[in-house]
Amino acid sequence: MLSITYTQDAHDALQSSVTPALVLGMEAQTKTRVVLLACGSFNPITNLHLRMFELARDHLEDTGQYRVVKGIISAVGDAYKKKGLIEACHRLEMARLSTENSDWITVDSWESSQPEWLETAKVVRHHYEELHTAEQYNDDVDTVKYAKKRRMQEDSFEGASEHKRRGNTHLMLLCGADVLESFGIPNLWKQEDIAEILGRYGLVCITRSGSDPYKFIHQSDMLWKYRKNIHVVHEWVTNEISATHVRRALRRGRSVRYLLPDSVVDYIQEHGLYTAESEQKNADVVLAPFQRYTSTSSS
Ligand SMILES: Nc1ncnc2c1ncn2[C@@H]1O[C@H](COP(=O)(O)OP(=O)(O)OP(=O)(O)O)[C@@H](O)[C@H]1O
Numbered sequence: 001m002l003s004i005t006y007t008q009d010a011h012d013a014l015q016s017s018v019t020p021a022l023v024l025g026m027e028a029q030t031k032t033r034v035v036l037l038a039c040g041s042f043n044p045i046t047n048l049h050l051r052m053f054e055l056a057r058d059h060l061e062d063t064g065q066y067r068v069v070k071g072i073i074s075a076v077g078d079a080y081k082k083k084g085l086i087e088a089c090h091r092l093e094m095a096r097l098s099t100e101n102s103d104w105i106t107v108d109s110w111e112s113s114q115p116e117w118l119e120t121a122k123v124v125r126h127h128y129e130e131l132h133t134a135e136q137y138n139d140d141v142d143t144v145k146y147a148k149k150r151r152m153q154e155d156s157f158e159g160a161s162e163h164k165r166r167g168n169t170h171l172m173l174l175c176g177a178d179v180l181e182s183f184g185i186p187n188l189w190k191q192e193d194i195a196e197i198l199g200r201y202g203l204v205c206i207t208r209s210g211s212d213p214y215k216f217i218h219q220s221d222m223l224w225k226y227r228k229n230i231h232v233v234h235e236w237v238t239n240e241i242s243a244t245h246v247r248r249a250l251r252r253g254r255s256v257r258y259l260l261p262d263s264v265v266d267y268i269q270e271h272g273l274y275t276a277e278s279e280q281k282n283a284d285v286v287l288a289p290f291q292r293y294t295s296t297s298s299s
């Protein structure tokens with residue numbers, strides 16, 4: 001009969017072969033890769049918009065189940081017709097400037113370059129398709145800088161890249177609690193879109209002071225049904241920076257430094273953005289999601 005003796009030598013050999021890189025590679029193989037997509041006006045982008053990504057990544061990775069590989073900022077197009085919404089080209093440029101130093105948060109112009117306003121479900125669908133096309137052709141889903149860093153950790157583990165080829169990356173919508181609560185505003189979101197976003201993709205929701213996402217989920221049958229796909233991230237360091245507040249301060253000639261990245265503050269000054277006049281833009285126009293209902297009912 002064959003007997004195997006586990007000697008001290010064998011133990012030492014095993015220990016020395018389990019390198020930190022190997023452990024990281026093995027972990028990478030078992031975790032679900034996630035891309036976070038944040039949709040909004042970003043009028044202008046603030047430090048809190050950027051913090052949302054960091055908070056969401058920490059939260060998801062802390063569960064031990066996910067590895068967040070990329071963040072995408074997608075700004076609404078001009079056809080959204082929100083009051084005070086300045087041109088998408090400026091909003092995008094400010095978002096680009098503010099993510100220059102991030103190795104994982106990117107800005108995508110597809111949504112804002114569409115002539116019509118698009119429902120968020122369509123934007124999510126577009127990015128999901130892009131993601132899986134990239135995976136099919138074995139392209140890196142991660143940003144170049146981030147992929148390089150991660151690959152250095154993973155490549156020492158044979159099989160990690162094979163795992164990537166299997167198309168395991170999930171796309172989740174990232175938003176603040178006000179957006180989750182806006183799901184309850186009559187005629188704003190289509191019910192089937194909410195079901196698609198929550199049921200097929202999933203949502204990461206950052207708390208904002210004055211909002212109670214847990215209560216909101218509890219009180220809505222639709223949200224309760226999909227509660228397992230809603231990741232609520234509690235932000236303990238509450239900060240009420242909002243784009244509305246920033247625009248108001250700018251109109252009044254007040255400083256907004258340290259609420260926005262310096263490069264964005266400089267860009268606003270250089271281009272003379274956010275005036276009393278720009279705040280009146282779309283003042284008499286119905287927000288695009290509501291126009292959809294009025295035009296349907298009149299046709
Ligand atoms: N302070 C904040 N805490 C958590 N989430 C935030 C915060 N500010 C913005 N967000 C989230 O960022 C996303 C994009 O925000 P968006 O620019 O559309 O709104 P906003 O900053 O609230 O702007 P506005 O004041 O013009 O309504 C949304 O999901 C919003 O909930």
Ligand SMILES: O=C(O)c1ccc[n+]([C@@H]2O[C@H](COP(=O)([O-])O)[C@@H](O)[C@H]2O)c1
Nearest residue numbers: 039040041076119120121188189190289
């Ligand atoms: O898809 C919808 O029906 C829908 C309805 C209302 C708002 N949204 C999106 O939600 C985001 C909210 O932005 P904001 O600035 O109005 O808070 C923005 O990206 C909109 O396109 C989407």
